[in-house]
Amino acid sequence: MAKLIASIYGWVDERLGLEELLKFAKKKTVPVHKHSFWYYWGGISLFFFIVQAFTGVLLLVYYRPGPDAYESVRQITYEIHFGWLIRSAHSWSANLMVASVFIHMFSVYFMKAYRAPREFGWWSGMLLLIITLLFGFSGYLLPMDELAYFATKVGLEIPNALPLIGEPMTNLFRGGLEVGELTVQRFFALHVVVMPALFLPILVFHLWLVQKHGNATIPSEAAKPKSEQKSIPFFPNFLMNDLAMWLIALNVMALCASLFPWDLGEPADPLKPAPTGIHPEWYFMSAFQVLKIMGNIFPGALGEGLGITIFTLGLILWTLIPLYDGKSENGRRARNATYFGLLALGILVVTTIWGYAVL
């Protein structure tokens, strides 16, 4: 048996060069220091993405977009065996994925891992974040229950507030002036075809960059003499840790999905008044609240336009940070970048909590 495996391995190795890959993986190292924990969040995000793809395909087996959307989700949840579990796993890992992507982004930011030569890693990551959020937004509507309907309706107010292009673009996304069957159809196409097609190549690019440049060491660690910097081999040590993290992520997700299965509300009815306290998903809460605040200060389209402009500007600055703080020295710019990061994190957290508090 062992011989057979060895000979098969030899055959494959000759053709694909597995040994070389293994050698490379063994040579590669990952720095070890007291903030090493944060290195795992990219991997965890990737894991949740894989779960998304996997459970998403499973849901596709029974989901029907269009007028049947609600009915098909109802069948998945209540009639198909374990449909509730698959659906809950998909929803939970979506939320967990957004959360871990955010953690990953902020940890990269504060560890200053966007500095040269990793700028493209940062930019591709930002693109992945935006697509992840759009995945969340488009997926949320698909069950077409009351909550999904009204959350999408309010959520679309965010792009709608963009100056000039806002309204026509939102209408195009919505496939009409109101959220309806056609919107579901569109969002479905976006959710399962367009976005994966955009996401995957960028993801491959992102991962390739990580392989190429390796993990960045944090500045305080890089300042130490070489002999004091500790590291572990990528293979098998870091990979093992990574896999253990994946297992734990899987456990957390399974726990959430089986203890708190996702509910399905009443079917969406545009004629009914919106239930009280309707709000977008938590990861849009901050943007939603900023719009609301600006709208209160400057009534009318001006306030909303201003809010969205501020948000967009912030995002652009955020994206361009490697150009500002790109060198590996801890001068004034590095400090400013850290302050900017803290400010952004603070605004995000405060407006999110604020948003929930005033519901």
Next chain:
Amino acid sequence: MNYPVWDVPIIGSGWVIGIIAILHTLISQFAVGGGLYLALAEHKALKDGRDDWFPMLRRHSKFFLILTGVFGAVSGVGIWFAIGLANPESTSTLIHNFVFGWAMEWVFFIIELTAAAVYYYTWGKIPNKLHNQVGWLYAVSSFLTLVIINGILTFMLTPGDAWIEVAGTGAESSRFWQAFFNPTYFPSLFLRILVCISLAGIWALLSYSRMNEDPQTKAEMITWSSKWLIPSFVLMPFFFAWYLASVPEVNRQLLQLGISTIGSGAFTQVTRIALIVVMTTATIVGIVYFFVRMAPEDFSFGHGVAVLLLAAVATSATEYAREMLRKPYTIARHMYSNGIRQASVARLNEEGYLTKSHWTRRVAGDAQTPEAILAKGEAMFRGQCLACHTETGYRAMKKYLKGRNNESIANLMKTLRDYKPDSPYRAYMPQLVGKPDEIAALADYLDYRVNGKESRLAQLMKTREEGEKVVEAR
């Protein structure tokens, strides 16, 4: 309702017990397994002449003493407080039966605590052999506390026919031993012993993960401790099967029950619990194997915490399942989870639920004003529902009754009171008791809380107010 009701919003009083109990189980079962662990580890170190083990064992025993002696003991007292408040009736019944049992446990507990303190403070001060004997004294006395409490815990699920015969006669304690060695006593005892042993290993891993002075010894002790997990993983399935086989069929069926919010048959408690237990257990094995067996000296505090948390999840899931099995009783076939004795249902239906109690007598009258009905309904809700349901949080009344009007709620109350043999609620809810006017008041109260202005009572109040206005205007 002999006692006032403890209203804990959002989580309900049950979860107060649950949270304390899960913490307590994690620590107290460690206290039992850990005693054996310390005694055996010291014995091994003495036999093999491993002096390098002693400093680490000593530090582990300090951690052990603080954790079990302080948090273990305090959380145990916490359980007493919580159960006394949440379910005084059941607590009282247990005390009446098992006062002798608890007296014994108290004795063992005192010996246990004293031995633990002596054990830690006499490291290197008395002869090694004597010190090891103190360790054994601790191990034995703490094991005996488990032997006692297990009898009381299993009694609640399977009191046994002998005890049920005398239940409510005042002579319950005459069947102390029958109640104590009840049908699930032994399978449960062995299950708990296994859990104790693996928890001893897991806590030891956590403890050593922070001791990095001597990597070689750390590696050895981590490896040795990880072996404490093996008996559980090998034997657990068999003991669990034995346990389930000892549980009455009707209780076992409860695990097959789907949650009422989701209809598909696959969505049962057993699926959910099995999923969690299987996954967390497999993950513990995976992590322990990869990190402990392959690179024990690198086993970090983070790894230890991860294993401990996973173990906590697995433990809570099984304890939850055990509690679930007992529905709708706190003491099977005798006392419902809201403290009503099954035997007194007929009397309460006849004489009324609210009339006898000091706490509720004042609202039990026949007054028909909306306020009087509300007060009566609220007393019913607090007495009979609040033990398991909250208004807006866990098992929320408002969620379950959403979309029902007064008539529909009254129908549900009727179903709960009739408690027909084929009623789906029979499996997990106690019978609703009370005179017809009390039941009607409960329905009206629920209607008022759920439907607000649309409810029957609110409408009544409105018409009355308008009537008063008309009178005033004249």
Next chain:
Amino acid sequence: MNKAISRINGADAGAGDLMSRRTFAQILFTGVGLCYAGAIGYPIYRYLASPIERAKETTAVSEVTLPDAAKLEPGAAMMFKFGTKPALLIHHQDGTWSAMEAVCTHLACTVQYQAEENRIYCACHGGVYDVKTGAAIAGPPPKGLKAFNVKVQDGAVIVSKA
């Protein structure tokens, strides 16, 4: 990966172990692997196989004969099993018969016939169905109960798929 494990096992394999480290590791791996495969594979298998199970259920039984059921008083009803599911046979006051699946279309509780109010009622969430057709009248059910054909023959009632 195998190499790495065997190297490490080789290094610390103590003498006198009952089971070799390697065998132990293999058993452990198989066990853990099976746990995961079971916890993930089983739900997915059942999920994908649901329509097959359903189709088998529906083709398995297409007719049920209830001997002596014709004795049922007008205005009374009885429960019976149609295949694996509970079903309801009603003898109406006007002498006609109806039969339908007794599984509420909302959350699959078993429904009951209430003679005094002449309706089919689901106690779980208050759904109400029409006694003759099984159509959903009130409450949360999204659609009506599945109705069957009823035929009375020689004192027996034959219920068949519509």
